[in-house]
Amino acid sequence: MPASPCIVVQCWDDGVTTDARLTDLLRRLDIPATFNLCAGLHDNQRRFGWMHAGQEVWRLGWGEMRGVYDGFTIANHSLTHPNLCEMPGSAARHEIAVGRERLRQFFGQRVAGFVYPFGAVNPAVMAMVRETGHVYARTVESTADVFPPADPMAFHPSCHFQAPDFWQRYDDAKRCGVFYFWGHSYELVDDTLWQRLEALFEQISADPDSRWGDLPELFGG
Numbered sequence: 001m002p003a004s005p006c007i008v009v010q011c012w013d014d015g016v017t018t019d020a021r022l023t024d025l026l027r028r029l030d031i032p033a034t035f036n037l038c039a040g041l042h043d044n045q046r047r048f049g050w051m052h053a054g055q056e057v058w059r060l061g062w063g064e065m066r067g068v069y070d071g072f073t074i075a076n077h078s079l080t081h082p083n084l085c086e087m088p089g090s091a092a093r094h095e096i097a098v099g100r101e102r103l104r105q106f107f108g109q110r111v112a113g114f115v116y117p118f119g120a121v122n123p124a125v126m127a128m129v130r131e132t133g134h135v136y137a138r139t140v141e142s143t144a145d146v147f148p149p150a151d152p153m154a155f156h157p158s159c160h161f162q163a164p165d166f167w168q169r170y171d172d173a174k175r176c177g178v179f180y181f182w183g184h185s186y187e188l189v190d191d192t193l194w195q196r197l198e199a200l201f202e203q204i205s206a207d208p209d210s211r212w213g214d215l216p217e218l219f220g221g
């Protein structure tokens with residue numbers, strides 16, 4: 001009997017306009033994914049965010065987000081993307097709880113996941129994320145033993161999608177049965193990088209030892 005396939009999951013942060021191109025690509029290849037959003041940072045129309053590698057990064061408008069993310073899983077990335085460890089507890093709780101509630105109402109999804117802004121986390125923040133109804137919370141710390149996490153509120157991914165040792169980590173992850181990568185679609189600054197990502201998706205899809213999954217299924221959802 002072959003061992004059960006390694007489950008490959010992915011998530012993308014920050015709700016930027018390049019997510020529209022990414023969800024088109026994922027839909028075409030029939031690949032699931034989770035998108036981590038900050039409900040307090042979107043207007044009805046697109047809104048300028050910041051510069052990355054000489055290019056403008058814009059946030060999606062509410063008016064297009066149902067369409068862009070249709071069929072994908074939504075997770076909470078706090079209300080306005082502050083460093084939660086550097087603010088009073090009541091303010092951090094507001095960021096976590098209200099961020100989730102707005103996403104739940106807008107998308108009509110359960111919103112089981114959380115992603116720490118800037119990866120900043122401490123025990124008090126972890127407790128708040130747990131108490132506000134999230135079942136897992138992702139850090140930015142790469143690990144070889146993704147699953148099961150020692151604490152689901154400190155769920156470490158395998159690596160960033162542009163990690164130089166991506167395929168080594170991918171092979172290593174088959175031991176624990178889950179490979180988890182993450183990124184931001186605004187990091188795909190030219191067509192070569194988009195083509196490389198598409199090739200990465202196709203290589204994983206073609207691997208008989210793996211199958212695509214989505215984050216909530218790992219935690220019984």
Ligand SMILES: [Zn+2]
Binds near residue numbers: 014077081
């Ligand atoms: Zn972020």
